Amino acid sequence: MGEAEKTPEEFQTNTGKWKAFLWSYLRRYRLRLAFGVAFVVARDLIGYTIPLLISIGIDTLAHSPRETASAGVALVSLGIAAAALPRFAFQTAARLSLMSTSRNIEYEMRRDLMRHFFALDASFWSRTRVGDAMAHAVNDLNAVRMMVGPGATALFEGVTALPVALAVMGWVNWHLTLAALLPLPFAFWALLYAGRMIRHRFDAIQSLFSTMSAAVQQTVSGVRVVRAFVQEQNETSRFDEMNRSYAKSNRELALYSSSLDPMLAFATGLSVLIVLGYGGRLVLEGSLSVGDFVMFTTYMALLSRPVSSLGRAVNLLQRGAASVARLHALFAQRPKIVDPGVSGKDSGAAPVPLRELQFDDVSVSFGKNVALAGVSLRIPFGSTVAILGPTGAGKTTLARLIPRLLDPSSGCVRFDGRDVRDMPLEQLRSQISLASQETYLFSATLGENIAMGAPSASASQIAEAAQMAGLEEDLRAFPLGLQTIVGERGVMLSGGQKQRVALARALLRRPRILVLDDTLSRVDAVTADFILRQLRHASWSQTTVFIATRIAAARHADHIVILSEGRVVEAGRHDELLASNSYYARMARLQNLEHELATL
Numbered sequence: 001m002g003e004a005e006k007t008p009e010e011f012q013t014n015t016g017k018w019k020a021f022l023w024s025y026l027r028r029y030r031l032r033l034a035f036g037v038a039f040v041v042a043r044d045l046i047g048y049t050i051p052l053l054i055s056i057g058i059d060t061l062a063h064s065p066r067e068t069a070s071a072g073v074a075l076v077s078l079g080i081a082a083a084a085l086p087r088f089a090f091q092t093a094a095r096l097s098l099m100s101t102s103r104n105i106e107y108e109m110r111r112d113l114m115r116h117f118f119a120l121d122a123s124f125w126s127r128t129r130v131g132d133a134m135a136h137a138v139n140d141l142n143a144v145r146m147m148v149g150p151g152a153t154a155l156f157e158g159v160t161a162l163p164v165a166l167a168v169m170g171w172v173n174w175h176l177t178l179a180a181l182l183p184l185p186f187a188f189w190a191l192l193y194a195g196r197m198i199r200h201r202f203d204a205i206q207s208l209f210s211t212m213s214a215a216v217q218q219t220v221s222g223v224r225v226v227r228a229f230v231q232e233q234n235e236t237s238r239f240d241e242m243n244r245s246y247a248k249s250n251r252e253l254a255l256y257s258s259s260l261d262p263m264l265a266f267a268t269g270l271s272v273l274i275v276l277g278y279g280g281r282l283v284l285e286g287s288l289s290v291g292d293f294v295m296f297t298t299y300m301a302l303l304s305r306p307v308s309s310l311g312r313a314v315n316l317l318q319r320g321a322a323s324v325a326r327l328h329a330l331f332a333q334r335p336k337i338v339d340p341g342v343s344g345k346d347s348g349a350a351p352v353p354l355r356e357l358q359f360d361d362v363s364v365s366f367g368k369n370v371a372l373a374g375v376s377l378r379i380p381f382g383s384t385v386a387i388l389g390p391t392g393a394g395k396t397t398l399a400r401l402i403p404r405l406l407d408p409s410s411g412c413v414r415f416d417g418r419d420v421r422d423m424p425l426e427q428l429r430s431q432i433s434l435a436s437q438e439t440y441l442f443s444a445t446l447g448e449n450i451a452m453g454a455p456s457a458s459a460s461q462i463a464e465a466a467q468m469a470g471l472e473e474d475l476r477a478f479p480l481g482l483q484t485i486v487g488e489r490g491v492m493l494s495g496g497q498k499q500r501v502a503l504a505r506a507l508l509r510r511p512r513i514l515v516l517d518d519t520l521s522r523v524d525a526v527t528a529d530f531i532l533r534q535l536r537h538a539s540w541s542q543t544t545v546f547i548a549t550r551i552a553a554a555r556h557a558d559h560i561v562i563l564s565e566g567r568v569v570e571a572g573r574h575d576e577l578l579a580s581n582s583y584y585a586r587m588a589r590l591q592n593l594e595h596e597l598a599t600l
């Protein structure tokens with residue numbers, strides 16, 4: 001199986017390179033990150049001088065004469081107060097550097113993810129659920145931001161404070177310091193164990209969330225079908241099962257996440273206990289001053305914060321690592337349709353106008369399913385070609401080959417002798433308009449939907465395209481005309497209206513090659529006839545390739561092609577095909593009969 005065929009889940013097992021992937025984003029901010037870390041270190045270094053100052057203050061009180069003691073204590077107090085200012089400054093600078101970096105990285109990854117989504121082709125989207133993609137774009141990116149910002153801050157809070165405090169404590173009394181470190185292996189084990197568990201659970205939770213988002217998205221989009229087939233109960237219990245398992249995994253994650261802090265607090269508590277017991281004895285024996293003892297215990301108390309920071313860091317870093325691995329797996333997906341791009345000498349040049357279209361022994365297979373088998377066609381520029389054939393004959397597959405939404409498994413699609421695979425995608429697609437079988441309308445106005453492929457079109461151009469697509473009467477019936485909001489996926493329009501909006505969208509670009517994939521199937525015969533006449537008399541020259549189910553639509557085409565089981569079985573003009581005992585002639589007789597019956 002090639003890389004492109006792997007699912008994100010399969011990539012997840014190959015997460016070795018996710019660190020390099022993350023670094024590719026971090027690298028740009030390494031200076032800012034280094035400053036951020038330096039600010040955290042500086043802030044904590046200043047913070048950790050405070051117990052030292054307290055110790056000096058206490059020992060000054062205990063050992064100095066009364067008149068100098070109060071001045072000494074005042075000086076120490078001043079020192080403690082003065083330390084607050086740079087601490088605050090470093091704290092703010094650290095937050096600004098690390099948090100702004102995390103926001104920038106989140107922004108860049110999201111931007112790249114959107115670009116990547118657009119670059120991935122139908123082969124990816126046919127096996128990926130929309131909800132899945134949404135989960136990546138929202139939840140995983142959020143976890144990455146939390147890792148780079150608060151996670152990194154917490155990590156450096158922990159790792160700088162610990163050695164500083166331990167160095168000062170060791171310098172005062174290394175015996176007592178070693179004794180205080182006895183619970184360290186337990187804390188270390190807790191960090192590793194909980195960290196591993198958090199990562200596994202979070203990974204599972206993110207996958208479950210993806211599945212659940214996909215299910216919500218599908219059920220909500222298909223709510224009419226669910227209602228029509230009285231499947232509310234079944235859908236609810238199916239969703240409930242997923243929801244329950246999601247909640248269970250979250251409870252487990254919460255258990256591991258929340259157990260980390262108490263376990264670390266327990267380890268710190270044990271250390272404090274050791275220091276109080278053993279250190280107290282040292283004070284009584286006179287081998288440790290009261291000031292040093294107080295400093296020791298203050299450090300121990302102060303250490304609880306960085307230790308807890310380490311716990312938080314492990315939590316956020318493990319979640320972030322799971323999400324980076326998932327994102328990396330997604331970014332590792334490659335589109336099958338590769339854009340050859342524009343070569344240096346062609347950049348900036350106007351695209352070469354497309355003229356003659358040729359299918360040269362084209363075959364397309366989806367696994368074992370052969371959709372097209374050795375199709376050869378030559379379509380001169382400016383001609384109108386109708387493609388007909390039974391369902392599953394390969395008509396849509398043929399249409400999708402023209403703008404390279406699909407590549408042939410063998411054979412070649414050419415424009416003026418040039419393989420479409422050698423043409424820059426932008427140049428190819430900018431000259432071709434495909435109105436596909438399933439129209440997709442955005443939740444915007446009618447006008448905005450029509451202008452989707454030509455955002456700079458003027459109002460009169462939009463109105464002209466709408467008129468050509470036979471929408472004029474419908475627009476008159478809408479009080480807001482082109483400003484009418486069509487609702488999510490165009491729910492406020494009839495099937496035929498949606499198809500004509502999609503057709504107007506295709507026409508507005510005045511394409512050189514117009515491909516209509518059964519675009520008029522839900523339009524009544526009279527309107528369809530009107531539209532086809534409009535297309536024949538368009539004010540610009542174009543090739544029209546249209547897939548039709550009705551003979552009435554195909555009769556005026558310059559060339560009619562009948563596909564069956566992926567092969568061209570008949571081809572010719574309307575009267576030529578009618579004269580023979582062909583599939584076309586049989587279909588014409590049948591449709592005539594239907595028409596007569598309907599008239600009766």
Ligand SMILES: Nc1ncnc2c1ncn2[C@@H]1O[C@H](COP(=O)(O)OP(=O)(O)OP(=O)(O)O)[C@@H](O)[C@H]1O
Pocket residue numbers: 126366369370371389390391392393394395396397398437
């Ligand atoms: N993405 C795909 N993956 C697998 N098989 C596919 C895919 N797209 C099409 N096929 C198969 O290829 C064959 C041709 O499909 P195609 O959509 O081109 O037929 P059609 O003539 O347009 O049919 P209809 O008139 O019903 O729209 C069918 O057997 C279909 O199941």
